[in-house]
Amino acid sequence: MKTKLSLTQKAALLSLLLFGVILLVWQLATLPEAKAVAADVDPEYAALMGGGSAGSASSFPGPLAMAQTLWDKLSDPFYDNGPNDKGIGIQLAYSLARVLAGFLMAAAVAIPLGFAIGNSRVFYQALNPYVQVLKPISPLAWMPLALYTIKDASLSAIFVIFICSLWPMLINTAHGVAGVRRDWLDVSRTLEVNPLRKAFRVILPAAAPTILTGMRISMGIAWLVIVAAEMLVGGTGIGYFVWNEWNNLSITNVLFAIFMIGIVGLALDSIFGVLEKRVAYQE
Amino acid sequence: MSDSKPHPFLAVENLSRDYPSPTGGVDVTVFDHVNFHIDKGEFICITGHSGCGKSTILNILAGLDAASSGNVFMDGREVSGPSLDRGVIFQSHALMPWLTVLENVSFAVKSRWPGWSRQKVRDHAMYYIELVGLKGAEHKKPAQLSGGMKQRVGIARAFSIEPKMLLMDEPFGALDALTRGVIQDELLKICAETQQTVFMITHDVDEAILLSDRIMLMSNGPHARIAEIVGNTLPRPRERSTIHKHPHYYPIRNHMVDFLVSRSKRYGSLREAPDAPSTPSVFEASALQAREQAPATKPCAGKSHIHLVNA
Numbered sequence: 001m002k003t004k005l006s007l008t009q010k011a012a013l014l015s016l017l018l019f020g021v022i023l024l025v026w027q028l029a030t031l032p033e034a035k036a037v038a039a040d041v042d043p044e045y046a047a048l049m050g051g052g053s054a055g056s057a058s059s060f061p062g063p064l065a066m067a068q069t070l071w072d073k074l075s076d077p078f079y080d081n082g083p084n085d086k087g088i089g090i091q092l093a094y095s096l097a098r099v100l101a102g103f104l105m106a107a108a109v110a111i112p113l114g115f116a117i118g119n120s121r122v123f124y125q126a127l128n129p130y131v132q133v134l135k136p137i138s139p140l141a142w143m144p145l146a147l148y149t150i151k152d153a154s155l156s157a158i159f160v161i162f163i164c165s166l167w168p169m170l171i172n173t174a175h176g177v178a179g180v181r182r183d184w185l186d187v188s189r190t191l192e193v194n195p196l197r198k199a200f201r202v203i204l205p206a207a208a209p210t211i212l213t214g215m216r217i218s219m220g221i222a223w224l225v226i227v228a229a230e231m232l233v234g235g236t237g238i239g240y241f242v243w244n245e246w247n248n249l250s251i252t253n254v255l256f257a258i259f260m261i262g263i264v265g266l267a268l269d270s271i272f273g274v275l276e277k278r279v280a281y282q283e
Numbered sequence: 284m285s286d287s288k289p290h291p292f293l294a295v296e297n298l299s300r301d302y303p304s305p306t307g308g309v310d311v312t313v314f315d316h317v318n319f320h321i322d323k324g325e326f327i328c329i330t331g332h333s334g335c336g337k338s339t340i341l342n343i344l345a346g347l348d349a350a351s352s353g354n355v356f357m358d359g360r361e362v363s364g365p366s367l368d369r370g371v372i373f374q375s376h377a378l379m380p381w382l383t384v385l386e387n388v389s390f391a392v393k394s395r396w397p398g399w400s401r402q403k404v405r406d407h408a409m410y411y412i413e414l415v416g417l418k419g420a421e422h423k424k425p426a427q428l429s430g431g432m433k434q435r436v437g438i439a440r441a442f443s444i445e446p447k448m449l450l451m452d453e454p455f456g457a458l459d460a461l462t463r464g465v466i467q468d469e470l471l472k473i474c475a476e477t478q479q480t481v482f483m484i485t486h487d488v489d490e491a492i493l494l495s496d497r498i499m500l501m502s503n504g505p506h507a508r509i510a511e512i513v514g515n516t517l518p519r520p521r522e523r524s525t526i527h528k529h530p531h532y533y534p535i536r537n538h539m540v541d542f543l544v545s546r547s548k549r550y551g552s553l554r555e556a557p558d559a560p561s562t563p564s565v566f567e568a569s570a571l572q573a574r575e576q577a578p579a580t581k582p583c584a585g586k587s588h589i590h591l592v593n594a
Binding site: 184187189205206208279 | 370371379
């Protein structure tokens with residue numbers, strides 16, 4: 001007992017404690033309002049007895065019911081029983097595919113364009129006003145235009161992802177490229193490095209940390225926006241799932257979806273965290 | 284040193300450089316009427332106060348900067364841009380921090396000989412890494428190296444492309460005195476082996492005497508000039524430990540220090556007009572020695588009669 005705990009151990013302990021407190025408060029807050037069932041009675045047992053929370057369908061689920069849902073849904077993530085009843089894995093895969101498609105298209109545009117803007121003052125000044133005006137527009141505001149022109153709901157969602165992930169990547173790439181140290185460019189000039197080799201072997205690695213940060217921000221925004229976009233376009237995806245379950249008044253499933261959105265968002269962010277670390281360099 | 288006059292290896296003719304005035308008036312001429320030549324295998328040091336345009340001259344020689352007027356010829360051809368024929372060692376070492384030592388040098392080798400195999404590039408790079416004493420550190424990133432080691436990588440990189448000429452912009456300015464001494468010795472050794480032609484900027488009088496064949500002294504700007512050229516008559520090979528015992532050492536050193544302390548400021552005012560042409564005076568310690576004759580045993584007393592030579 002006398003051994004000193006490391007910082008991470010202390011933090012982990014505190015995290016666990018916090019988790020326990022949240023569960024307890026949650027449990028207390030969702031106790032069936034009436035009398036009958038005590039807190040330590042298994043809800044399933046209570047349900048069998050014909051009382052407790054099972055009585056009112058719309059009530060907020062307690063932690064145990066939630067755990068049950070989590071277990072059920074995650075043990076069979078890929079079932080498909082028609083348009084309104086698909087496994088969570090399938091819904092997430094749809095959302096991820098849209099995010100990935102929009103994100104990659106944005107990267108394909110933003111990184112070369114950012115290179116051009118970062119390399120040329122003229123380009124920078126010419127394009128800056130457009131970027132400044134277009135950047136603050138909520139990506140969802142593009143939805144009607146996209147639906148009108150593309151005439152396909154799923155593609156419109158991808159377009160919205162494209163437009164929202166474009167700006168952070170574009171701006172960061174331009175900044176990263178413009179900020180490449182003069183010395184490194186002078187070295188490649190004295191070595192008569194051709195423009196393509198210079199772009200890939202000098203400018204790209206020099207600007208990579210800044211570009212990766214832009215990609216990370218873009219991915220974060222894309223994952224935020226996809227939920228809202230899918231609520232609008234419907235059909236498939238985690239956003240549609242949330243909306244559908246709200247229409248079913250299944251708060252348990254909504255909560256479950258919220259939880260999954262958070263977990264996937266965290267995973268996406270950590271992937272970019274790892275990539276960022278890989279291209280980072282110390283001067 | 285130079286017996287084949289008609290075709291110097293490097294010729295600089297009437298170089299000048301104007302910069303826009305910071306206050307928005309007429310352009311400021313940092314230096315003008317700069318003329319000099321360098322022979323093959325010669326080691327030239329240039330020194331002068333900050334702002335006289337030394338670095339600009341070096342950048343023009345490198346092709347990284349353009350002159351306002353005048354020309355630079357190397358090997359009979361005009362210098363109009365950067366070239367692999369002229370290696371540059373930057374004061375800030377300018378290593379790419381995301382590459383290892385070996386990759387930094389290999390990048391240069393690969394640029395010089397794009398057709399070489401991976402193995403050949405590697406072997407060639409390793410040869411120069413060993414030459415500067417960095418064997419064993421080739422897989423380290425620059426951030427893991429000390430300042431002296433980084434500059435050694437810079438030297439290895441510049442030598443690895445086997446340029447016709449080496450340009451060094453105060454390469455050891457950021458190093459501590461001990462490290463500087465060690466690297467100077469190594470540079471001296473490598474230059475002797477490779478017969479490299481070198482143009483080097485330095486603020487260090489002793490460094491210039493140790494390394495160079497001739498030392499060019501620049502007056503202060505604006506309208507800076509190459510005011511004096513000092514022939515370094517100390518015999519090679521030179522040793523740091525014994526060089527100051529040679530009778531020419533202190534006359535040369537005192538001459539340079541006097542220039543930097545007092546004559547460099549006055550030089551501009553000796554002309555009838557700021558932009559009038561001027562020719563550098565030449566200082567040879569041997570001539571001084573001959574005139575002095577008998578009391579040559581006390582070299583430190585050289586200070587007083589240097590002025591006679593330069594009057």
